Amino acid sequence: xxxxxxxxxxxxxxxxxxxxxxxxxxxxxxxxxxxxxxxxxxxxxxxxxxxxxxxxxxxxxxxxxxxxxxxxxxxxxxxxxxxxxxxxxxxxxxxxxxxxxxxxxxxxxxxxxxxxxxxxxxxxxxxxxxxxxxxxxxxxxxxxxxxxxxxxxxxxxxxxxxxxxxxxxxxxxxxxxxxxxxxxxxxxxxxxxxxxxxxxxxxxxxxxxxxxxxxxxxxxxxxxxxxxxxxxxxxxxxxxxxxxxxxxxxxxxxxxxxxxxxxxxxxxxxxx
Numbered sequence: 001x002x003x004x005x006x007x008x009x010x011x012x013x014x015x016x017x018x019x020x021x022x023x024x025x026x027x028x029x030x031x032x033x034x035x036x037x038x039x040x041x042x043x044x045x046x047x048x049x050x051x052x053x054x055x056x057x058x059x060x061x062x063x064x065x066x067x068x069x070x071x072x073x074x075x076x077x078x079x080x081x082x083x084x085x086x087x088x089x090x091x092x093x094x095x096x097x098x099x100x101x102x103x104x105x106x107x108x109x110x111x112x113x114x115x116x117x118x119x120x121x122x123x124x125x126x127x128x129x130x131x132x133x134x135x136x137x138x139x140x141x142x143x144x145x146x147x148x149x150x151x152x153x154x155x156x157x158x159x160x161x162x163x164x165x166x167x168x169x170x171x172x173x174x175x176x177x178x179x180x181x182x183x184x185x186x187x188x189x190x191x192x193x194x195x196x197x198x199x200x201x202x203x204x205x206x207x208x209x210x211x212x213x214x215x216x217x218x219x220x221x222x223x224x225x226x227x228x229x230x231x232x233x234x235x236x237x238x239x240x241x242x243x244x245x246x247x248x249x250x251x252x253x254x255x256x257x258x259x260x261x262x263x264x265x266x267x268x269x270x271x272x
Contacts (some may be wrong), residue, residue, distance in 0.1 A: 002215055003209075005216070005219065007218075012220055016257060020056065025262045031059065032270050044224055045069060049116070065078040067086075071196060087192075089155070091150075093179070095144050095154045105159070106157070107121070107157070123159075169227075198225060199229075203231055216233050221237060221242065236253065238257050240256035
């Protein structure tokens with residue numbers, strides 16, 4: 001029997017028009033939880049931005065329930081948001097990425113453990129895209145000096161042009177050798193510490209809980225979900241997934257994120 005379901009949020013669990021969890025998804029998750037299955041949010045966002053979704057699911061502040069956030073850079077227990085694992089990048093690495101980003105026509109996000117700082121919010125519809133997803137702090141500084149004493153988890157560049165982002169990845173390879181690079185939401189390239197990704201987050205949490213990987217399900221839609229889709233016993237993509245991840249999915253739902261894709265997978269592989 002599957003014991004852990006780790007699920008991406010944006011474009012997977014959440015409806016695109018209201019960023020909420022549908023009734024059918026909530027009911028399927030509740031039924032799985034009643035069977036003892038851990039439903040874990042696995043997201044690139046900070047854990048602080050998923051509290052509303054946890055509340056929708058009845059998992060907020062619950063002991064022995066978990067969130068894997070920031071692409072695996074943080075693992076927290078929902079009760080008190082107790083930190084179980086953390087791994088970030090250095091200030092000098094973040095600063096090097098920041099300086100390179102300023103030379104490109106891209107937006108930039110920088111994530112600490114509990115804050116998101118964004119530069120160039122008005123580029124590429126980023127302000128509208130983030131609306132309803134998470135609260136951020138807008139910055140216009142030309143340096144990161146204000147973060148010298150902060151722990152930084154990850155950095156990402158924004159531009160809804162996958163080919164352009166792939167070119168950036170090649171051009172800045174000299175400073176990303178110790179980083180894990182992934183893509184999300186068809187607009188972001190993300191930089192974490194090497195070995196920090198959703199797949200390793202799933203493996204680490206499963207080990208903490210004494211769960212065999214074959215007894216896990218991962219559900220996602222984009223390239224930063226691919227590591228957990230490959231790591232899980234059952235790797236599932238939703239119908240609206242990026243085409244590049246589909247060959248690595250064990251199953252693909254018939255429904256997309258706006259039509260209860262997560263419920264479809266849970267009903268088929270857990271509840272039946």
